Amino acid sequence: MKNRSLVSINDFSIGEYFKILDLAEKFEEKPNQRILEGKVVALCFFEPSTRTRLSFESAINRLGGRVIGFSDAGSTSVKKGESLKDTIMTVANYSDLIVMRHPVEGSARYASEVSPVPIINAGDGANQHPTQCLLDLYSIRKTQGKLDKLDVAFVGDLKYGRTVHSLVIALAQFNCRFHLVSPEELKLPSSVKRYIKDANLEYRQYTDVTDVIPFADIVYMTRIQRERFADQLEYERVKNYYNLKNEMLANSKANLRILHPMPRVKEISNDVDNNPKAYYFQQALNGVYVRQALVTSILGLE
Amino acid sequence: MEKDKRKELIVSAIENGTVIDHIPVGNVLRVLRILGLESTLDPIYLGANLESKKYGQKGIIKVANKYFKPEEINKITLVASTATIIEIKDYNVISKQNAVVPDRISKFVKCFNPNCVTNVEGLESKFDIIDKEDIKLLCHYCEKTTKEADFVFI
Ligand SMILES: [Zn+2]
Numbered sequence: 001m002k003n004r005s006l007v008s009i010n011d012f013s014i015g016e017y018f019k020i021l022d023l024a025e026k027f028e029e030k031p032n033q034r035i036l037e038g039k040v041v042a043l044c045f046f047e048p049s050t051r052t053r054l055s056f057e058s059a060i061n062r063l064g065g066r067v068i069g070f071s072d073a074g075s076t077s078v079k080k081g082e083s084l085k086d087t088i089m090t091v092a093n094y095s096d097l098i099v100m101r102h103p104v105e106g107s108a109r110y111a112s113e114v115s116p117v118p119i120i121n122a123g124d125g126a127n128q129h130p131t132q133c134l135l136d137l138y139s140i141r142k143t144q145g146k147l148d149k150l151d152v153a154f155v156g157d158l159k160y161g162r163t164v165h166s167l168v169i170a171l172a173q174f175n176c177r178f179h180l181v182s183p184e185e186l187k188l189p190s191s192v193k194r195y196i197k198d199a200n201l202e203y204r205q206y207t208d209v210t211d212v213i214p215f216a217d218i219v220y221m222t223r224i225q226r227e228r229f230a231d232q233l234e235y236e237r238v239k240n241y242y243n244l245k246n247e248m249l250a251n252s253k254a255n256l257r258i259l260h261p262m263p264r265v266k267e268i269s270n271d272v273d274n275n276p277k278a279y280y281f282q283q284a285l286n287g288v289y290v291r292q293a294l295v296t297s298i299l300g301l302e
Numbered sequence: 303m304e305k306d307k308r309k310e311l312i313v314s315a316i317e318n319g320t321v322i323d324h325i326p327v328g329n330v331l332r333v334l335r336i337l338g339l340e341s342t343l344d345p346i347y348l349g350a351n352l353e354s355k356k357y358g359q360k361g362i363i364k365v366a367n368k369y370f371k372p373e374e375i376n377k378i379t380l381v382a383s384t385a386t387i388i389e390i391k392d393y394n395v396i397s398k399q400n401a402v403v404p405d406r407i408s409k410f411v412k413c414f415n416p417n418c419v420t421n422v423e424g425l426e427s428k429f430d431i432i433d434k435e436d437i438k439l440l441c442h443y444c445e446k447t448t449k450e451a452d453f454v455f456i
Contacts, residue, residue: 085423
């Protein structure tokens with residue numbers, strides 16, 4: 001993995017992902033170490049994403065590395081019309097690794113081709129967000145003790161939800177059963193279902209979340225995002241479609257965990273937070289360990 | 303041989319150059335455009351809706367004094383996967399081959415995704431051809447699929 005970019009979840013092999021997850025476990029045990037001393041990591045956020053940026057910053061700071069960068073393209077020369085290539089080449093002069101988030105799809109792949117230092121994609125438009133997928137896999141493995149033969153339910157916006165697409169594609173390699181809960185308008189696209197079919201795995205589609213609660217090992221909730229809708233009327237129709245309440249979890253399995261890539265709006269009620277099956281805050285924290293593992297692996301310092 | 307030769311003379315014989323035969327009906331002008339032949343000064347002969355044993359009807363293009371590199375010819379398979387490429391020297395056929403749909407293609411087609419980095423930054427497009435029958439192009443950058451109906455040639 002040393003000096004390689006991570007742009008898409010398909011860039012690394014399953015074996016390499018397991019190495020990262022194993023290493024992340026070690027960082028969970030001991031998150032503060034001086035491994036990145038003397039290293040500079042650039043965080044280039046061409047669009048704001050406070051959560052992802054803070055998670056990377058925390059991961060790097062806890063390992064003694066330095067962070068430079070920007071959190072919004074508005075404050076940079078990008079606004080003055082500088083090309084992506086020029087920005088990346090400039091930032092690469094000042095850093096050992098670039099973490100980038102950009103609203104344009106394919107921008108991270110392009111950056112990885114022009115940059116002399118490795119790139120970690122922290123989201124390129126609606127395309128890929130591989131570190132989110134890694135922390136989801138980490139959270140599932142940690143709570144279930146395995147990644148295969150699980151009943152995984154995805155709930156909400158399965159059509160535009162990038163994290164759902166990546167996680168379905170990743171889990172299709174692990175013999176899981178997929179339960180797809182969404183409004184009719186927001187079903188999982190067939191281009192993603194193809195991965196499930198190609199792996200000869202089962203999926204079922206539902207509109208009611210209570211149908212899957214009794215047997216699910218993982219319920220992966222998602223937010224229905226206004227900005228993904230071209231048609232605002234359609235958004236109004238589906239925005240409050242799901243609202244998971246604590247009482248709905250009464251008949252669930254003991255090992256069930258509720259995941260959510262965050263931020264949530266109304267799809268999970270606050271009264272779920274105190275249920276030990278609610279795992280979304282810990283899930284976000286796992287992102288720090290996974291990013292520590294990834295950064296150190298790419299810099300060849302683990 | 304004589305008979306074959308006469309058949310190829312249907313549109314008009316060329317002394318030297320390339321014949322692109324078995325073009326699907328309706329795509330003759332598109333092939334011409336893809337090969338950038340609209341501005342060439344050498345004679346070009348076009349035939350459309352001709353009788354074809356194999357395909358019912360076909361189109362044909364004959365370009366005098368011009369030979370194409372494989373990568374130039376590759377791009378026409380996107381609109382003419384059935385095409386045969388025949389090279390002529392001194393009125394004789396010196397080679398005859400079927401156009402091959404390549405595994406990868408760049409430059410010639412735009413990614414249909416307006417929010418793709420190739421369109422935003424004005425880069426050369428780059429695709430893997432993931433379906434060679436019902437041609438589908440997977441963008442190397444944005445990972446979206448451009449279908450035949452959405453092709454815009456550069
Ligand atoms: Zn593209």
